[in-house]
Amino acid sequence: MTPAPPIPSMTPRQRVLAALGRRPVDRTPVANPTSIATVELMDLADAPFPDANRKPELMARLAATGYTELGFDSIMPVFTIIQESSALGCKIQWEQKDNWPTVRMHEPIFREPEDIRVPENWMEHPDTECVLEAIRILRREFGGEVAIIGKTMGPWSLCYHCFGVEPFLLMSLDDPEKTRQCLENLKEMTVAFGIAQAEAGADAVTLPDHATGDLVSAEYYGRYLKDLHKEFAERIPIPIILHICGRTVDRMPYIAETGMAAFHYDSKNDPAESMAVVNGRIGLVGNINNPETLFARTPEDVRREVYKNLDAGVNLIAPECAIPLQTSIENLKEIPLAVQDWHREHPRAPVDGETATGQEGGNVRAR
Amino acid sequence: MGLTQDLGRRVELVPIDSQGGDITLALYRQDRDGMPHYRVHTYSRREAAPVRVAFVAGAMGVLGDCEIAGPLLRFPCGAAHLLAARRLFLESSKLASSAAPVRQPLEIFDKKSAGTVVVTALGAGLYQVTGADPARVESIALGLRKLAELDAVRGRSDQAAFPCRTAHDALMGLLLGRALNVRSALREEEMTASRGVLAAPSAQK
Numbered sequence: 001m002t003p004a005p006p007i008p009s010m011t012p013r014q015r016v017l018a019a020l021g022r023r024p025v026d027r028t029p030v031a032n033p034t035s036i037a038t039v040e041l042m043d044l045a046d047a048p049f050p051d052a053n054r055k056p057e058l059m060a061r062l063a064a065t066g067y068t069e070l071g072f073d074s075i076m077p078v079f080t081i082i083q084e085s086s087a088l089g090c091k092i093q094w095e096q097k098d099n100w101p102t103v104r105m106h107e108p109i110f111r112e113p114e115d116i117r118v119p120e121n122w123m124e125h126p127d128t129e130c131v132l133e134a135i136r137i138l139r140r141e142f143g144g145e146v147a148i149i150g151k152t153m154g155p156w157s158l159c160y161h162c163f164g165v166e167p168f169l170l171m172s173l174d175d176p177e178k179t180r181q182c183l184e185n186l187k188e189m190t191v192a193f194g195i196a197q198a199e200a201g202a203d204a205v206t207l208p209d210h211a212t213g214d215l216v217s218a219e220y221y222g223r224y225l226k227d228l229h230k231e232f233a234e235r236i237p238i239p240i241i242l243h244i245c246g247r248t249v250d251r252m253p254y255i256a257e258t259g260m261a262a263f264h265y266d267s268k269n270d271p272a273e274s275m276a277v278v279n280g281r282i283g284l285v286g287n288i289n290n291p292e293t294l295f296a297r298t299p300e301d302v303r304r305e306v307y308k309n310l311d312a313g314v315n316l317i318a319p320e321c322a323i324p325l326q327t328s329i330e331n332l333k334e335i336p337l338a339v340q341d342w343h344r345e346h347p348r349a350p351v352d353g354e355t356a357t358g359q360e361g362g363n364v365r366a367r
Numbered sequence: 368m369g370l371t372q373d374l375g376r377r378v379e380l381v382p383i384d385s386q387g388g389d390i391t392l393a394l395y396r397q398d399r400d401g402m403p404h405y406r407v408h409t410y411s412r413r414e415a416a417p418v419r420v421a422f423v424a425g426a427m428g429v430l431g432d433c434e435i436a437g438p439l440l441r442f443p444c445g446a447a448h449l450l451a452a453r454r455l456f457l458e459s460s461k462l463a464s465s466a467a468p469v470r471q472p473l474e475i476f477d478k479k480s481a482g483t484v485v486v487t488a489l490g491a492g493l494y495q496v497t498g499a500d501p502a503r504v505e506s507i508a509l510g511l512r513k514l515a516e517l518d519a520v521r522g523r524s525d526q527a528a529f530p531c532r533t534a535h536d537a538l539m540g541l542l543l544g545r546a547l548n549v550r551s552a553l554r555e556e557e558m559t560a561s562r563g564v565l566a567a568p569s570a571q572k
Contacts (some may be wrong), residue, residue, distance in 0.1 A: 039382045039391040039563070044370055044410035048389070069369045097389060098382035099562045291564055298376070325563030328377040 012073035016147035019315045020204055020239040020261040022283055027343045028310060028317055030072045030336045033149060033206040033241040033264040033285055035079035035322035039098055040329055041065045050094040050101055053080050056133035067146045071336040077134040078151035081208055084189055085161040087125035098325055108164040113181035118189060123196055132200045139201025150197035154209025155186040156225060187228055194236035204239040213247035221251040233259035241285055245321055249274055256281035267320045271312035283315035295324040299334035306338035374408055379453040381460045387419035394456040403447035404439040419464055426459035426468035432537035444533035451515035451538055458541055471540030477547055479503055486539055492529035494539055510546030
């Protein structure tokens with residue numbers, strides 16, 4: 001067999017985009033579809049929560065530390081999941097530096113699908129405009145060097161925020177038609193915000209839509225969300241990384257059919273099993289455990305999980321979700337170090353049944 | 368070039384130092400010549416931050432009778448006493464920078480038994496708790512063991528010993544105040560640690 005030609009050294013942006021397109025990469029990228037902000041990085045950038053979620057300069061500055069300090073291949077400035085919900089009129093608990101802003105879901109703003117009113121100028125709301133401006137700042141500052149990942153919330157998650165988790169899930173059981181109507185009424189926000197972020201300079205967007213294993217079944221995903229997610233993949237002009245927490249291996253066959261670029265998956269799913277299920281139809285991003293490994297364990301434990309993902313052929317390495325704000329810097333820095341070491345140790349890592357040629361730092365084919 | 372440093376392993380964190388303008392303080396462990404050292408650090412670049420770091424490190428020196436060499440602290444015995452070091456850091460960071468840290472005595476008034484509890488150094492790192500209520504004495508001795516990973520002494524529920532077998536009177540004075548209500552001390556630690564961990568939608572209120 002003729003060995004594959006060596007892959008020339010790539011910039012972080014090229015690497016991430018190639019991996020999202022499941023094209024050859026010089027090494028597996030380290031990306032963060034969700035936040036990697038910590039309280040120590042907030043100090044370093046002088047950009048603490050909650051202000052770093054509301055002021056574009058602070059948002060951009062804090063996000064940039066993922067690349068400049070931690071060595072990730074991407075910058076992701078949308079730390080929370082509340083920006084669109086704030087623009088819709090949900091009450092937000094902004095919290096302090098050491099805690100996440102959250103939507104007060106026990107004070108829902110809608111009860112019925114016909115209650116849904118999307119303000120005409122919602123993208124000019126300070127909390128959504130902040131995201132767009134932060135992306136523009138990052139694009140200006142980092143040009144084409146590093147991948148900038150935005151975030152647009154899916155309608156299922158927005159329904160949790162606007163109707164409350166329990167009322168919305170009960171509606172989905174009692175009245176599938178109403179449920180579909182809610183999703184339809186909110187889906188345009190997802191598309192519009194995704195497109196606006198692409199125009200502002202985002203290279204890809206994360207799309208969290210929390211059809212999580214502990215709340216809804218795989219059958220629900222297929223029934224309510226698969227087609228919507230297909231539509232997002234068709235209408236949003238940049239790669240989409242779908243994010244769903246929890247055990248999701250049962251719905252990965254559906255997710256793999258959406259046409260999205262990648263699925264950001266949780267540590268409750270085994271990397272090898274997940275790779276086998278998606279079978280090259282969608283990329284996987286993940287899945288370093290947050291609450292135990294990154295937050296409470298050592299760099300050696302982080303390294304073990306990175307290796308487990310690389311051994312399975314996972315396309316992009318990342319924490320499984322937004323990391324705890326008290327996560328240590330040494331644990332985060334260990335992720336890119338471990339990826340580089342793994343590639344040095346596996347210069348001829350087999351990919352998709354082929355054997356790649358090795359150069360310094362390791363060369364691999366599309367993973 | 369990045370601004371983060373290789374400071375060793377982070378062993379404790381105060382995410383919001385309310386006495387220091389809400390900066391984040393961390394305690395890092397570094398091993399030098401096979402001996403564990405600790406370093407108080409902040410990544411804040413605010414003007415007052417270095418003063419605050421120096422204060423907390425100095426307070427740890429006084430409250431725990433630690434040796435200070437430049438930015439590093441260590442226990443004179445050369446042992447790590449990791450849990451004790453973390454407790455020492457947390458307690459020191461609660462002090463205002465204007466306060467003068469004072470070594471705590473080896474006796475304290477215990478509200479629950481309405482009497483004074485005394486800890487006596489018996490030598491070689493062994494300490495004995497005495498007080499009017501035997502149940503409280505036992506509970507406080509257990510609290511000391513939990514807070515600082517001290518050794519139990521066979522047949523003596525009123526005693527605890529430092530594994531290094533060296534006296535640590537200052538540290539014992541500091542721990543005694545917390546040993547009166549260990550559960551509350553541990554609960555406070557757990558609550559601080561659990562902040563900033565994102566909950567799944569199903570777990571959110």
